[in-house]
């Protein structure tokens with residue numbers, strides 16, 4: 001376990017003169033007296049401690065459904081290292097054969113994969129139509145197939161209504177459609193910002209339910225700062241306040257707040273919702289807004305999804321990758337992107353995240369000078385192909401023209417236009433692109 005701890009209290013003290021007091025809970029904030037009440041969790045003693053500046057970094061609380069049997073032994077939430085150790089101890093001592101993971105978000109999926117590695121048969125239950133609700137449902141197919149071949153059972157579109165128990169132990173999960181036997185259950189139902197202390201002390205929250213902060217991580221109370229999962233983030237594409245629980249944001253926000261509290265000047269300009277994960281052999285990346293989120297934010301999106309390969313199609317080890325782009329009709333502004341594929345797929349999302357961050361259009365993206373060599377990508381990287389296809393649709397939409405191959409959003413599954421073009425020595429454009437190029441040159445647009 002020690003190897004999993006990035007920095008111990010002793011290291012904090014030695015390297016940074018920070019007094020990191022663990023096993024102590026703040027139970028109350030008194031913002032008038034500028035003090036917090038601290039309870040020693042071992043001894044139970046309480047004392048008030050004064051402050052000049054207060055940083056709220058209380059994280060997020062896992063959602064736990066109020067259903068019969070939720071508190072039974074064998075039902076786990078996984079948030080802290082201690083939670084992980086509890087799951088591990090249960091596996092060691094009880095050797096369960098069947099587990100149900102409730103919630104097919106990234107934590108549920110990662111846990112499901114880990115349990116499979118322990119030889120446990122895993123059933124995943126989720127009320128949604130596809131795993132990974134942060135992806136558009138049409139991107140889940142590759143993931144669903146991989147999970148099936150990994151031996152997991154997926155029960156989608158089912159809502160958990162309770163847990164079967166015997167002598168205080170969980171024996172199964174009851175859904176609105178079936179009863180699924182299980183000796184252990186993992187809850188992966190997402191988290192909500194832990195704002196209990198802040199709310200009780202009158203620190204204002206934003207519309208997302210997280211603590212409202214400005215770009216310097218200040219709350220509206222003088223000398224009180226917030227960051228991480230408990231704090232609201234500004235989404236640079238939707239322009240809304242959002243509560244997204246990710247370590248990548250928490251770290252940057254902590255740094256920003258720290259610099260400001262110490263008298264410097266730093267800002268955290270917001271997020272675009274970039275995240276990656278891996279389940280079985282499938283890597284997943286997403287950034288920006290999904291199709292429905294884009295509509296909800298007031299955009300008129302169009303989407304394309306392109307199937308390609310992670311390396312040149314003829315090169316050993318080329319793996320499938322599907323790239324989806326969500327762009328704004330008319331302007332072609334990139335609004336979001338999602339990638340699902342095998343090894344080498346997920347981190348490509350960072351290129352699109354960077355483009356999104358700078359409000360690039362799909363036109364900008366498709367002409368970006370990305371690297372190419374057969375072991376790393378097709379001649380046109382999947383990101384560029386998807387951007388090019390999206391641009392093609394944006395232009396066709398604008399001109400009222402038809403995109404070659406129909407107005408479908410998708411390249412045929414399994415197609416590898418670039419690999420094929422490369423093999424055939426035709427350059428890089430697929431038929432659809434040539435069509436749009438013709439439209440362009442005919443009208444003298446580009």
Ligand SMILES: Cc1cc2nc3c(=O)[nH]c(=O)nc-3n(C[C@H](O)[C@H](O)[C@H](O)COP(=O)(O)OP(=O)(O)OC[C@H]3O[C@@H](n4cnc5c(N)ncnc54)[C@H](O)[C@@H]3O)c2cc1C
Pocket residue numbers: 024025026027057058059060078079080107194197227228229230245246247248249250
């Ligand atoms: C299983 C798992 C996998 C994850 N994987 C990724 C990933 O791959 N990439 C990614 O970007 N993010 C990931 N995350 C999310 C990431 O861990 C969180 O976003 C990040 O830890 C948030 O940091 P934080 O400092 O805001 O909150 P936390 O890390 O949750 O820290 C909050 C701390 O405050 C303490 N606290 C709360 N209330 C009080 C109180 N009243 N008194 C005293 N102490 C209190 C808590 O005990 C806790 O130690 C993962 C999360 C989980 C659970």
